[in-house]
Amino acid sequence: MNSQPSGAPAPIPAPSEEASHDWRTVVHNDPVNLMSYVEWVFMSYFGMPKDRANTLMLQVHEQGRAIVSRGEREQMETDAQAMHRFGLQATIEEDAE
Template sequence: MADHPANSSVARWRVVVHDDPVNLMPYVALALRRVLGCDETEARRHVRAVCEQGCAPVGVECRENAEAQVLALQRWHLTASMEPDETA
């Protein structure tokens, strides 16, 4: 999904999904599959991390892609945000 190489000087942003009391795990997994294009196993792994930790990163992108993914996840009524990725 990334448009830029990992060693690029372009700032990277983490897409973070937050746990909420409304959305059920299968729905969140479906939303992740549709928005992020991940497979069922990866979607379930992300959902498990969100449930266990309260929030979890589901991807790292350039700013524009991260913003688009956060908006798309929010349109699925998920609580999502983005934060700078400082691991590079």
């Protein structure tokens, strides 16, 4: 039962703990995709300059993963899903930095 009088605005819920955190999208190395393709995906989807896309592609290749975007969780989920549509392995995680 609602104790608010009818016509009164509903209270705005406090932001959840999850909403206050920043998130990041991480692309992981895989044995399938060519390095040039991964670089192209980063340039195409994120609009990265070639040198930045190349740096991140090499990080994926050499270190096994690279952070490709940071922001609100919903956008990071969208970015990870986009990477999946391009055939790349991607996850999201809380940004501890």
